[in-house]
Amino acid sequence: MKQFFKMFFASLLAMIVTGVIIVLFIIGSIAALISKSTSEKTNKVAAGSVLVIDLQKRVHEQGESNALAVLSDEPSYSAGLYDIIQAIKHAKTDDNIKGIFIKLSPVNNGWGTIQQVRMALEDFKTSKKFIYAFGENVTQGAYYVASVADSIYLNPVGAIEIKGFASELAFFKGTLEKLEVQPEIYYAGKFKSATEPFRADKISEPNREQITAFQHDFWQQFLLAAAEHTHKDTAAIDQLALTGAIQFPSDALNNKIVDGLLYWDQVEQRMHARTGQSDTADIKYVSLDQYAENVKLDRKYSDQKIAVLMAEGEISDGDQTDPYQIASKTFIEQIRKLRKNDKIKAVVLRVNSPGGSALASEVILRELQLLRKKKPLIVSMGDLAASGGYYISCQADSIFALPNTITGSIGVFSMLVNIESLMKNKLGVTFDEVKNAPYADFPTVSRPLTADEAKRMQSSVDTIYEIFKSRVSVGRRLSLADVDSIAQGRVWSGSRALKIGLIDGIGNLDRAIASAAKMANLSNYEVATYPEPVDALQTLIRKFKGNSADASISESIKKELGIDYQWYEQIKQWRDNNGKAMMLMPFKINVN
Numbered sequence: 001m002k003q004f005f006k007m008f009f010a011s012l013l014a015m016i017v018t019g020v021i022i023v024l025f026i027i028g029s030i031a032a033l034i035s036k037s038t039s040e041k042t043n044k045v046a047a048g049s050v051l052v053i054d055l056q057k058r059v060h061e062q063g064e065s066n067a068l069a070v071l072s073d074e075p076s077y078s079a080g081l082y083d084i085i086q087a088i089k090h091a092k093t094d095d096n097i098k099g100i101f102i103k104l105s106p107v108n109n110g111w112g113t114i115q116q117v118r119m120a121l122e123d124f125k126t127s128k129k130f131i132y133a134f135g136e137n138v139t140q141g142a143y144y145v146a147s148v149a150d151s152i153y154l155n156p157v158g159a160i161e162i163k164g165f166a167s168e169l170a171f172f173k174g175t176l177e178k179l180e181v182q183p184e185i186y187y188a189g190k191f192k193s194a195t196e197p198f199r200a201d202k203i204s205e206p207n208r209e210q211i212t213a214f215q216h217d218f219w220q221q222f223l224l225a226a227a228e229h230t231h232k233d234t235a236a237i238d239q240l241a242l243t244g245a246i247q248f249p250s251d252a253l254n255n256k257i258v259d260g261l262l263y264w265d266q267v268e269q270r271m272h273a274r275t276g277q278s279d280t281a282d283i284k285y286v287s288l289d290q291y292a293e294n295v296k297l298d299r300k301y302s303d304q305k306i307a308v309l310m311a312e313g314e315i316s317d318g319d320q321t322d323p324y325q326i327a328s329k330t331f332i333e334q335i336r337k338l339r340k341n342d343k344i345k346a347v348v349l350r351v352n353s354p355g356g357s358a359l360a361s362e363v364i365l366r367e368l369q370l371l372r373k374k375k376p377l378i379v380s381m382g383d384l385a386a387s388g389g390y391y392i393s394c395q396a397d398s399i400f401a402l403p404n405t406i407t408g409s410i411g412v413f414s415m416l417v418n419i420e421s422l423m424k425n426k427l428g429v430t431f432d433e434v435k436n437a438p439y440a441d442f443p444t445v446s447r448p449l450t451a452d453e454a455k456r457m458q459s460s461v462d463t464i465y466e467i468f469k470s471r472v473s474v475g476r477r478l479s480l481a482d483v484d485s486i487a488q489g490r491v492w493s494g495s496r497a498l499k500i501g502l503i504d505g506i507g508n509l510d511r512a513i514a515s516a517a518k519m520a521n522l523s524n525y526e527v528a529t530y531p532e533p534v535d536a537l538q539t540l541i542r543k544f545k546g547n548s549a550d551a552s553i554s555e556s557i558k559k560e561l562g563i564d565y566q567w568y569e570q571i572k573q574w575r576d577n578n579g580k581a582m583m584l585m586p587f588k589i590n591v592n
Contacts, residue, residue, distance in 0.1 A: 045096045045097065045291060045294060048096070048275050049097055049098065050100065050271060050283055050284065050285050051091050051100045051286055053100060053288050055103060055108075055141070055142050056108055057078075057288070059109050060534075061350055062310045062529060062531070062533055062534060063080035063534075064077070076293070077293040077296075079288055083295070084117060085120045085508070085509065086295055088121060089124075091124065091291065092123065098129060098276070099129045099130035099275070101133070102146055103135065104135025106141075106142065107142050107145070110383030111144075112406075113382060113383055115402050116508045117145060118144065119508055120508075125150075131148065131150050132149060134152075134153040134262070134264065135154060135158065135160075136155040136158040136159075137158060137159050138158070138160040140165075143162070144225050146229075147228060149229075151270075152258045152259050153258060153266075154252060155261070156249055156261040158249055165218060165219055170197060171197045173197070173201050180422045181419055181422050182418040182420075183199060183418075185414075185415045187413035188462050188465035189489025191207065191209075191411065191488045191489040194582070198415065214493045217403065217495050219238075230255070299526070300526065301526055302524060304526070306344075306346050306513055307344045308527060309335070309350065309531075311326050311349060311350060311352070312326070313352075314356040315353060315361050315364070315389070316356050317329075324534075326353055327360070332364060334530055335368060336367065339367075339370060339371040344375065344528075345376075346377075346517065346519060346522070347375060347377050347516070348513055349368070349378070349396065351389050351393050352381075352383050353389035353392075355390070356387075356388045356582065356584055357582065358580070358582060360388070361388035365392050368395065378396055379398070379400065382405065384407070385406075386409035386491055387411065387489075388582075390408060391468060394472045397519060399503040400508075400511050400515070401498075402494050402506065403494045403495040405497070406585075407492055408486070408492040409490065409585055410483070410486070410488070410489065411489025411490075411583070412464045412465045413489075413581075414460065414581050415579075415582075417445055418447065418448050418449075420448065423446075431447065439453070464583075469484060472487070482501070
């Protein structure tokens, strides 16, 4: 009877949860339809408005719709990077937009993303409309974007960083030793340091070399931006960082890093003057999300389309389980649709990925090869297009990246974890087996690999590495020897990637689209983004379709750990990829 009631109430709870989701789905769908039909009437931007860019907003490549927004104060649409760039471009000629205000919060995006936003703001400046920036705690990423502004204002008791870049890595070798867990690691490429946190206790010299190189390139971009705003030379800005000269707001003002030390009400007074409104009137602020949604509504349609296919996240096998994941089965279905759609005349593959599964990367590349036989294929790289992210890019007609893009990392690794000692010595668990062939239990985590099995693992990694280099050789029209010299698992900045032939040019997404239009001989065309924008309600339903308990636990851990969640995520990633051949970034890029 006790078991009966346990099952009964569990089933009842599941029915209630399902019912709530269905009701929310119906309400959200109705709200979305109402919103779509009335948005043109109610969402127009008022004359004299100021467009607000909040740098703390997490920006994905594709936008996010929210059918449940009608039930809360949240926006109905969260703009993706392409939407943001188009919105800023539109604001340039929109008479209702008088200027842009940049809210200088700590940046929550990669350096490639913020570089593209800065480029769009540079173009906006040619309109002669104002750009003001203000913050209380200005990080280097925020300052990089703000440097394009006419005026940068800092709170008189605020903080600002001009200190140089640092990349910190965590190493788990000591932890594994304490737990008596033995990692068995196989890799190809001396720079392929993805497994380094599990086999070393500090940064290796090859890894230090590549980190130093791309830090230098990123820093040069930062110095150029700061020098442009301050009208100093880059050496002078560099000296400020080397000496730690910017400690207090007054230091930033005296060195022309900022243009004034003001409180928010004083900044608003200056914007009142620029918008032509009285000091007593409220400034008409419009959020980037709202404005980008308006721009989408005003989009012109055409039967001739250039598709921008967003590839964001880690590359994995099978069906998509996360909205920001390049899952092979789901992704190739999208590629096939674009290939068969006669209205799509060219495709721009927008890659923002650290790589992932070697098999999934190969499956995706094959479908892209078939697509390229029918229509032009151009690649635009974002923050990251490395390892598997480069693999799926390497055979496009043209490849464009930003100076602050991280790419390359042509290498392969595989890792197994032997838990025999952990289970026996810590938990008292032992393993035994019966098998009818020598390799029947290979690979396994319950015992060390034999010498022959280890040889097989390394041979598999080496073979896939040779395939990787051959794909790059064909796609980039380089000899295998040349590819090998720039491969070895090494990551490169976009500016260096151009010099060594990994990409064709420096440029943002707009340049890639223009290249696609030229190859397809298009003068009038519509740009359509794929896949469809992520919807918050659909994400919620997907979580409950899977294991809702796991999803809740994961969200709780993420909330509790905060910024340290990345370490938990990294360990979980190695567990999930145990024994697989991987084309993945050597580490999580964190330059700050």
